[in-house]
Each structure stands twice: as structure tokens, then as C-alpha cells.
Amino acid sequence: MSERSALLSGIGIARSYGATPALRGVDLAVGAGEIVAVTGPSGCGKSTLLHCLAGILRTDSGTVTYRDQDIGLWSEAARSRLRRTEFGVLFQFGQLVPELTAVENVALPLLLAGSGRREARQVAAEWLDRLGVGELAEQRPGAMSGGQQQRCATARALVTQPRVLFADEPTGALDALTGEQVLGEIVRVVREQGTSVVLITHEASVAAYADREIVLRDGVLDPTGLGLGVGR
Amino acid sequence: MSTAHVLLGLLAGGPRHGYDLKRAHDERLPRAKPLAYGQVYATLSRLERDGFVAESGQDRDGGPDRTSYELTDEGRGHLAAWLAAVDPPAPYVNSEIFNKVTVALLAAGIEQARDYLVAQRAAHMGRMRELTMAKSAPGASLGDVIAADYAIGHLEADLRWLQTTLARVAAMTTELPKDVTT
Ligand SMILES: Nc1ncnc2c1ncn2[C@@H]1O[C@H](COP(=O)(O)OP(=O)(O)OP(=O)(O)O)[C@@H](O)[C@H]1O
Ligand SMILES: [Mg+2]
Numbered sequence: 001m002s003e004r005s006a007l008l009s010g011i012g013i014a015r016s017y018g019a020t021p022a023l024r025g026v027d028l029a030v031g032a033g034e035i036v037a038v039t040g041p042s043g044c045g046k047s048t049l050l051h052c053l054a055g056i057l058r059t060d061s062g063t064v065t066y067r068d069q070d071i072g073l074w075s076e077a078a079r080s081r082l083r084r085t086e087f088g089v090l091f092q093f094g095q096l097v098p099e100l101t102a103v104e105n106v107a108l109p110l111l112l113a114g115s116g117r118r119e120a121r122q123v124a125a126e127w128l129d130r131l132g133v134g135e136l137a138e139q140r141p142g143a144m145s146g147g148q149q150q151r152c153a154t155a156r157a158l159v160t161q162p163r164v165l166f167a168d169e170p171t172g173a174l175d176a177l178t179g180e181q182v183l184g185e186i187v188r189v190v191r192e193q194g195t196s197v198v199l200i201t202h203e204a205s206v207a208a209y210a211d212r213e214i215v216l217r218d219g220v221l222d223p224t225g226l227g228l229g230v231g232r
Numbered sequence: 233m234s235t236a237h238v239l240l241g242l243l244a245g246g247p248r249h250g251y252d253l254k255r256a257h258d259e260r261l262p263r264a265k266p267l268a269y270g271q272v273y274a275t276l277s278r279l280e281r282d283g284f285v286a287e288s289g290q291d292r293d294g295g296p297d298r299t300s301y302e303l304t305d306e307g308r309g310h311l312a313a314w315l316a317a318v319d320p321p322a323p324y325v326n327s328e329i330f331n332k333v334t335v336a337l338l339a340a341g342i343e344q345a346r347d348y349l350v351a352q353r354a355a356h357m358g359r360m361r362e363l364t365m366a367k368s369a370p371g372a373s374l375g376d377v378i379a380a381d382y383a384i385g386h387l388e389a390d391l392r393w394l395q396t397t398l399a400r401v402a403a404m405t406t407e408l409p410k411d412v413t414t
Contacts, residue, residue, distance in 0.1 A: 184368055204391045205384055208360035209368075224350040225357075 007032045007196050008164055012062035013052050015045075022048040024219040025062065030164070035190065035197040037210035039225075044216040046200045047168055053198060054087055054166045055079040066164075084113055088162035088195075090186075092169040094153030096141040102128055103137040106156045113160055127155035131185055147178040154186050158193070165190060168200045183209055235267065236275050240284060240303060240311040247288040247302040250276060263379040276301055284310050329390055333397060342401055349394050356387050356394075363387075 006029035015023045022045045030036050038046050051057040053064055055071050063070050066086070071079060083089075088109075096105045106124035111117070128134045131151040133144075141149050150170060157165055170186065171179030187209050190197050199210055207213045215225040235257075242248065242256045250272045258266045279285040284307030291298035303311070329352060336345035366372065367380035 187368070203388075204357065204360060205364070205388050208357065208364040208384070210361075213357060224346070225353050 005031055006065075007034075007067065008053060008198075009065045010049070010053055010059075010062060011065070013049065013059050013064065014061045015048055015052055015057060015059050021219055023052065023059075026216070026219070026221055028214055028221070030196050030198060032163070033191075033194040033196055034212070035187070035199060035210040037199045037201060037207035037213040038216060039200075039202055039204070039207050039213055040216035040222070041202065045219045046202075046216055049216065050166050050168050050198060050200055054089060054164075055083055056089075084109065085160060086163050088157035088160065088165045090150075090153055090157040090165060090167040090170045092172040094141065094149040096149060096152055096156070098141050101138050101140055102133065102144070102152045105141070105152060106159050109156060109160050124155070124159060127159045128152065130189060131155045145178075146174050147182055150174065150182045151185065154182070154189070158189060158195070161193060162195060164196045164198065166198050169202075170199070171206060172201070172203075179206075234314075235271065236279055236284075237311065237314045239272070239275055239279065240307055240314075243285060243301060243303045244308070244311060247300040249291075249298065249300045252300075260375060261379065262376055263383055279307065283307070327390075329394070333394075337401070345401070346398065349398060353391065353394055356391050360384055360387050 009027075009029035011027050013023050013026045014021070026045070026049060028036070028038075028049075038049060040046055048057065052059050055064065055066075055074075059072060063072055065071070066082065071082065074082070096102075097108070100108070103121055103124045106127055107115075107117075107120040110120035110123060115123070125134065125137055128137050128151075131154055133148055133151045133155070136144060136148055136152070141152070144152070150173075154170070157167075165186075167186070171183050174182060183206060186197075189195075197210070199206070201207055213225070215222045238257060238261065239253055242253055242260070248256065250269065253276075254267045254269060254272045257272075258264075276285060280287070280301070283304055285301045286304050287299055288302035289300045291300075332348060333345055336348055363380040363384050367377045367384075369376075372380075
């Protein structure tokens with residue numbers, strides 16, 4: 001993926017938490033419609049990278065470029081608008097609002113983006129259908145299985161038709177078969193929509209759904225994928 | 233050898249010609265090495281000798297590939313016993329990758345082992361991607377999916393072992409081990 005055609009790219013991203021360096025200069029580029037897996041052992045900096053790319057965390061150094069613009073230069077308000085409109089985020093545990101029904105959860109990003117109530121509900125219901133959980137529209141998350149919750153969370157992440165989906169271990173809490181079904185649905189829908197995906201996982205079988213895989217080790221890219229002699 | 237048992241299994245649905253058996257074998261076991269005709273006939277004649285199958289008819293033209301076979305009662309019993317028997321769980325490690333890494337560490341050193349593993353890992357990931365695509369394809373049959381699952385599960389186990397082994401070796405690199413197998 002050349003820098004020029006990249007939709008989203010990071011160059012030399014570094015980020016520490018206090019004295020702990022989590023990322024020490026990471027480059028990557030994600031093309032339009034491309035699914036890129038980020039793998040590596042626990043604590044190597046995957047989630048930190050995702051937060052930096054999604055504009056949730058500011059980098060200490062390096063730049064994150066989205067559609068040729070350095071989003072590090074943007075105001076907090078502009079970044080927050082970017083996250084609401086162009087990005088979708090999906091975590092390991094759906095993080096649905098427990099007090100709201102499935103359809104209300106999925107409608108939330110549309111309401112935040114200024115849609116009317118009725119329209120938001122209707123679009124949300126269509127997205128639940130698309131993810132195969134239309135019949136759960138009026139259920140609260142507590143009454144759903146993990147797989148059903150992840151399908152709802154996927155609908156919520158995609159309901160605004162973002163250009164980039166950031167998924168952090170989206171099937172990490174599910175059994176193998178349920179995980180595969182949920183992942184299969186996610187991949188099917190993003191391919192239909194042409195959404196780019198940054199897919200974090202530590203499982204090779206999940207990374208195999210991506211077009212490409214990058215491996216992190218101790219906060220740097222590991223070109224060998226094996227974690228020997230890199231950055232040491 | 234389980235080819236014989238697979239053929240018995242295919243005959244459980246009714247008599248078939250040798251040619252038919254080969255086709256059915258390759259279709260049902262899409263990730264297996266395709267059977268050679270010679271192997272089919274050799275296996276059938278052994279099964280016939282052992283009384284597990286019997287000729288059930290000839291097409292008019294005759295010839296070996298026109299003979300059809302059927303399961304005998306004995307064959308049916310033999311198949312049932314095979315299906316019920318628990319296999320010894322991995323009694324021997326028989327893997328080219330394992331052998332190569334072990335020998336590389338013994339004879340050529342960590343660098344050599346790593347170069348091989350880096351390339352092998354990339355090949356494994358490429359194959360996993362192919363299999364994942366094949367099993368998620370719209371028209372994939374149950375047979376395609378479970379065959380891909382089996383292959384993916386084994387590739388995954390290899391990858392996990394590759395990574396763990398290298399992490400172990402990396403932890404020891406300060407004093408180069410003379411023999412990591414002891
Ligand atoms: N909020 C935080 N405060 C302090 N240190 C943190 C914080 N978040 C992460 N870290 C540290 O930064 C490093 C990278 O963490 P990160 O969560 O990005 O790893 P990860 O690859 O996502 O791990 P996992 O696979 O376990 O989710 C780790 O050493 C971690 O302890
Ligand atoms: Mg993480």
C-alpha cells in the first residue's frame with residue numbers, strides 16, 4: 001500500500017504512558033476498502049495503536065494522516081466529529097449501553113450525528129436485520145448472548161456507514177464457531193460497503209480474514225512476524 | 233491405512249465402480265491427495281481378498297473399470313469397528329517442520345532456524361488466508377468447510393508452536409545452546 005493511495009496512515013507513531021513506552025515509532029498505511037490485521041503478543045501496543053489511529057489518543061510524536069490531512073493538528077472537536085462520522089469502533093465486549101434496547105443502542109450514533117428519532121430507529125432496525133439480529137431489536141443487552149451482543153455492537157459501529165472500522169479483538173470473547181460467524185458477518189458487510197478495517201487480534205485464524213497482516217512486538221513493527229531480534 | 237476404510241464408507245451407500253469410487257473419494261475429501269486409479273483397484277482387490285467387498289456386477293463392455301463392488305456383511309462390520317475405534321492421540325511427532333527446526337538448531341544454529349521459520353510462517357499465513365477465503369465463499373459445501381477447518385486448525389497449531397519455540401529460543405540466546413533438545 002503506497003502512502004499516496006492510503007486512506008489512513010501512521011508515520012513514526014510513538015506514545016508512552018508515563019515512563020512506559022507503548023509505541024516506539026510505527027508506520028502503517030490502510031487503503032480504501034482494505035482489511036489490515038494487527039497482531040502481536042499481549043502488551044505489544046495493539047490497542048494503543050488503534051486508539052492513536054482512531055484519533056482517540058494523541059501521539060507523542062509521529063503523524064496520523066486521514067485523507068491526506070494530519071489529524072494531530074485538528075482541534076479536539078474536529079477529531080470528535082471525525083470519529084462520529086467517518087470512523088466506527090468495535091471492542092471485545094460490545095460495550096452496549098445496558099439500559100437501552102438493541103435498536104436504541106444502534107440508533108445512538110445516528111442521533112449524535114443529528115438524525116431525527118424516527119429515521120434513526122428505522123435505519124438502526126435495518127442494520128440489526130443486516131447483522132442477523134433483527135428480532136432482538138427490543139431486547140436489552142443483558143438478555144442477549146455474547147455473539148448477539150457483538151452483532152448489535154457491529155451494527156452500531158457501522159450504522160453511520162463509516163469509512164474505517166476499528167475493531168479491537170471483536171470476537172476475542174466468543175467461542176470459535178460463534179466468533180467465526182460474527183467475523184464472517186463483519187467481513188461480508190464491510191466488503192459490501194467498501195469499509196476499511198483495522199482488525200486487532202492475536203489469533204492467526206482471525207488475521208487470515210484480512211488482506212494483510214502487520215505484527216507488533218514491544219511497540220515496534222516486527223517484519224519477521226516472529227518476534228526475534230527486533231528492537232532489541 | 234484409511235483409504236481402504238474410506239472406500240468401504242463410500243460403498244456403504246450402495247455398489248459402485250472403481251472409477252466412481254475415485255471420483256467420490258476426491259469429491260468428499262477435497263483437501264486430500266487425489267487417489268490414483270491404480271490405488272483404487274489395488275485397494276479393492278485387497279478388500280475383496282479379505283472378504284470385505286464383493287463384485288456385484290459387470291457392465292456389458294467388461295474390463296476392470298466396469299466392475300462394480302458392494303459391501304459384504306463382514307465389510308459392514310469392519311467399517312463399523314473402524315468408525316467406533318478411538319485413535320491413539322498423536323503417538324509420534326511426524327512433521328517436516330518440527331524435524332527441520334530441530335535439525336537447524338542442532339546443526340546450523342539459531343539464525344538458520346529463524347530464516348526458515350520466517351519464510352515458513354509467511355507461507356502458513358498465506359495458506360490460511362486461501363483456506364479462509366475458500367470456506368467463506370458463498371457456494372462452499374459442508375464438506376469444503378470442514379476440510380478447510382481441519383487444515384486451518386493444523387496450520388494454527390504449527391504457527392503457535394513456531395512462535396512459542398522462537399520465544400523460548402530467544403530467551404536462551406545469551407548463551408547459545410549446544411543442544412536444545414536435551
Ligand atoms: N492506560 C494505560 N496506562 C498505563 N499503561 C498502559 C495503559 N494502557 C496500556 N498501557 C501499557 O502500554 C503497553 C501497550 O498496551 P496495549 O494495551 O496497547 O497492548 P495490547 O497489544 O493491546 O495488549 P493486549 O493484547 O493484552 O490487549 C503495555 O505495556 C501496557 O501495560
Ligand atoms: Mg489490547
